[in-house]
Amino acid sequence: EIKNYKQVWYLGKTTNRTRTSTVSETQDTESFNCGYDTKEGFYKAAINDHLAYRFEILEALGAGYSGQVLKCMDHKTKKLVAVKVIRSKDSIHQLGKAELKILETLRELDKSNKANIVHMKESFYFRNHLCITFDLFEKDLFKALEETNKHGFSEEELSKYTTDVLKCLHMLKKETIIHGDIKPDNVLLYKKDGETRAALSDFGGSYFAKDRDRPPIQTLFYMAPEMLLGKTCNLAVDMWSLGCMLAELYLGRCLFDGNDIIDQFSCIMKVIFINTSYQGKEVQMFRGTLR
Numbered sequence: 673e674i675k676n677y678k679q680v681w682y683l684g685k686t687t688n689r690t691r692t693s694t695v696s697e698t699q700d701t702e703s704f705n706c707g708y709d710t711k712e713g714f715y716k717a718a719i720n721d722h723l724a725y726r727f728e729i730l731e732a733l734g735a736g737y738s739g740q741v742l743k744c745m746d747h748k749t750k751k752l753v754a755v756k757v758i759r760s761k762d763s764i765h766q767l768g769k770a771e772l773k774i775l776e777t778l779r780e781l782d783k784s785n786k787a788n789i790v791h792m793k794e795s796f797y798f799r800n801h802l803c804i805t806f807d808l809f810e811k812d813l814f815k816a817l818e819e820t821n822k823h824g825f826s827e828e829e830l831s832k833y834t835t836d837v838l839k840c841l842h843m844l845k846k847e848t849i850i851h852g853d854i855k856p857d858n859v860l861l862y863k864k865d866g867e868t869r870a871a872l873s874d875f876g877g878s879y880f881a882k883d884r885d886r887p888p889i890q891t892l893f894y895m896a897p898e899m900l901l902g903k904t905c906n907l908a909v910d911m912w913s914l915g916c917m918l919a920e921l922y923l924g925r926c927l928f929d930g931n932d933i934i935d936q937f938s939c940i941m942k943v944i945f946i947n948t949s950y951q952g953k954e955v956q957m958f959r960g961t962l963r
Contacts, residue, residue: 677725681747684722705760708799713759715801717742724798727755727805737889738764738771738876739801743808753793754809756876758802767889768802771876774849775804778875787843788836790860790873806873813856813870813921822924830922833859836870837914845907852877853890854913856921881906892936893926900937 674680704711717740721729727744730752734741739758746753758768775792782789793805813833817824825833837859844851851872858874877889890899896912899905919927928943930936 674725679726679748681726682722682728682745683725684728685720705800709760713761713764714740715757715760715799717757723755723757723803724796727753736874736876738767744805746805752808754806756804756806757798758804760800765802767876768804770879772802772804774875774878774880777847778843778849781847782843786839788840788869788871789843790871809860809862809871809873811861812873813859813861813917816861817856817921817924820924824922824924827922830918832867833870833921834914834918837872840872841910841914844910848881848907850879850881850905850907851875851910851913852879853894854910855891855894855917859917892933893920893929895933895936897937897940900933900940 704713708716710716714735717729717732719729719731723729723742723744726748727746729742729744731743732740733743733754739756742755742757744753744755745751758765758771772792772795778787778789779791781787782791785791790806790809793807795802795804797803837854841851853874853876854872858872859870860873861868861870863869890909890913894913894916896905896909899909916927928936928939930939
């Protein structure tokens with residue numbers, strides 16, 4: 673394997689290789705991707721091991737539907753970075769390539785870095801996994817909210833973060849890109865001129881509005897009604913998610929916290945009456961839950 677690399681920056685340590693804990697530790701009886709993957713296609717990352725003979729894995733930051741994010745030391749630049757390792761399953765790999773296309777588009781359009789987007793640094797393949805690197809951020813809005821003991825942010829703080837996210841959404845609107853998963857976890861915080869600012873991250877669920885056949889990947893609490901109904905979505909779904917997120921950041925709790933799709937729609941209808949001319953069986957089913 674190492675013969676395929678023109679430059680080797682880090683070999684990995686042969687001792688103290690502890691597997692990360694962001695993926696399932698199920699005991700697989702089969703070998704997947706030469707033993708490097710779990711059954712679900714997650715890479716079996718190990719602390720102090722390497723990615724592409726350059727990045728040292730230091731910590732697992734989290735995992736989601738499309739893959740996992742690892743805190744790494746880039747031994748080429750001597751800087752800490754976040755590396756998103758996409759799952760190796762074919763269907764997820766296609767989503768990863770779509771995310772990469774959007775990230776490359778946004779980076780090209782926002783060369784001045786003023787749109788409050790967490791831009792990718794570079795991408796590479798390692799052991800059949802698409803990997804994308806990003807600058808490392810200290811925390812996200814979800815962690816910041818927890819630090820308030822769920823009391824919520826002040827109106828001044830909320831106004832500042834809202835302005836930052838809206839700048840990003842303005843650029844996405846011009847390019848007809850739907851982010852598709854706006855939530856506190858995906859808004860990262862950073863310091864600029866002594867102030868804490870916000871930037872939108874994780875475009876794994878993003879797609880161009882013209883790609884109507886793209887299945888949505890979104891967290892239930894922030895799903896717009898049309899998405900819950902399985903209807904065609906447009907850029908408005910991001911504004912709905914933003915509204916849900918802002919309410920949560922102010923109240924200190926989720927505005928709509930259903931257990932499943934039906935319960936989620938019920939939670940929405942109890943707070944906001946949605947007068948729709950659409951009378952499909954889905955709407956009738958959801959309305960029935962309120963009787």
